[in-house]
Amino acid sequence: MARFKLTIEYEGTRFSGWQVQKNARTVQGEINAAIGKVFGTHNFEFYGSGRTDAGVHALQQAAHLDIKTTLAPEIIRLKLNDELPADINIIEVEKAHPDFHARHDALARSYLYQISRRRTAFGKKFVWWVKDPLDIVKMRQTAELFQGLKDFQSFTADDPEEKSTKVHVNSIDVQQSGDLILIRIVGSHFIWKMVRQIIGVLAEVGRGAMPINDVKKFLHTKSDTPAKMTAPPSGLFLERVYYKGDVWLKELKPMMEISAKLSVRFARKPEKKSGKDEEQQAGKTDI
Helix, strand or coil: CEEEEEEEEECHHHCCCCCCCCCCCCHHHHHHHHHHHHHCCCCCEEEECCCCCCCCEEEEEEEEEEECCCCCHHHHHHHHHHHCCCCEEEEEEEECCCCCCCCCCCCEEEEEEEEECCCCCCCHHHCEECCCCCCHHHHHHHHHHHCEEEECHHHCCCCCCCCCCEEEEEEEEEEEECCEEEEEEEECCCCCCHHHHHHHHHHHHHCCCCCHHHHHHHCCCCCCCHHHHCCCHHHEEEEEEECCCCCCCCCCCCCCCCCCCCCCCCCCCCCCCCHHHHHHHCCCCCC
């Protein structure tokens, strides 16, 4: 058996998430099927770095594949992509150390969320359009509350009795790019719906519907309020999975540009020509 590391992008709109499910279209399920066709066997193991929910996208999901083959990594990539639907693409396949594990060896995950400040015909599947004006300064101030090791019991659908709700958030960056508000959350790991509930709360503070002090309470006392504000999956992207030796992203860039509204410009009326000018133009032909 050889072990390979795969870097994968997918548009999650029509998927019921990453993990294989019965009677549902999933990213892992589609890749499993492609692997079976390419290698003519079901004797393989394929693991992702973690799950993404239904409708969530990935710019660079990581996974590892154990398979018996003599094919070169680039040939594997090409053959898998030939079998995959258009909304999944294998960006890279590389030979990995036999002990490499896509989930256990990950140092951190980075998620990008895109909020659009205007209606968009082209970006609907990749943004959350918030009609209300948003105060980005208040959103940044609120984001600082989530950094560090915190108990996110109010920001997940996981049961605290069955799974720890403590997560270390390295950073949350909030920036504006054109008509988009971009939010990057980097952490050791994330629990179910945590990122989208944080985004929903940030937006609620940004629109002036929630005081920042209420957010502080959510981090100390269990509350169901953030669940009611869960942001839609359309704007969420698994941006990167970081391993030892990786260069971490610094600049915050949108997945796609949503330009600021264009100002309306009117054509200037042609200046009235003098009689002399008209005489000079007489006899000339446009080519």
